[in-house]
Amino acid sequence: MKRSIVLLVIVLVLAGAAVYQNKGKHDDALAASSDMLPKPGYTAPTLSLPDLKEEPVAIGGKKEQLTLVNFWASWCYPCEMEAPDLQALSKKYAGKLQILGINATSVDKERQAREFVDQQKLSFPILMDRDGDAQKLYKVNSFPISLLIDSNGIVRERVEGVITKAKWQGFIDKWLDAESGQKAGSST
Structure with a gap:
């Protein structure tokens, strides 16, 4: 015992x-x-940021369409180089792709960011990350960084730096095709 x-x-x-x-x-x-970085195959973090009119805009989560999220700063020369391509993509894919530009307002000057938007004639939504919350969630420590997020909220591409408009079109077309294939498969 x-x-x-x-x-x-x-x-x-x-x-x-x-x-x-x-x-x-x-x-x-x-x-x-x-x-970990939000990377392809993983769910994009969700949050809401104000646009230039102070209206809240949701990032991440399920959406009606493919979303390209672009992190930028007004003092970033590569961001200036890619801005015309992003504007052209927003027009070309209107109704199929939502582009959200997120200004790194916590490390930028808001007045300069607004001037950048006017100079570049950007017509897609520009969000202000005043507290750096989006940068923290998306692990952004350089600019530009862009993510292509499908309608289910899954990151499909993460691009650090500038790529050509043709390369973007390849990514966008690939994921639009994948999404239309999923919708066609679910309706049968």
């Missing part, structure tokens, strides 16, 4: 030590996952 009690105490001590030792590992795994 004494031997059984001693064995039971040893087992309980070892079990307690194992639980104590592994307690922090779950927290580390959660921290590691929050440090």
Whole structure:
């Protein structure tokens, strides 16, 4: 009987030590996952930011159409280079693609951002990330960074830096085709 009690105490001590030792590992795994980039195949983070008229606009989540989210700053020369292409894409894919420009207002000057929009004649929605919340959620630490998000809220492409308009058209056409194939398959 004494031997059984001693064995039971040893087992309980070892079990307690194992639980104590592994307690922090779950927290580390959660921290590691929050440090991951929103990348292709994963759900895009959701949040809402004000546009230039202070109206809230939702980012991420299910939408009616494909969405291109572009992070930029007025002082970023590559952002200036790609702005005309983004404007052209917004016109070409009107009704099929939503482009959301997110100004890194927390590291930019809002007045200069508004001037940039006017100079570039951007007609797609421009959102102001005044507190840097979107930059944190989307792990943006350089500009420009763009994400193509499907209508189910899944990131399909993440582009860091500038790419050609033709390359964007390839990505957009690929995912528009994929989405129209899904809709056609679900209606049969």
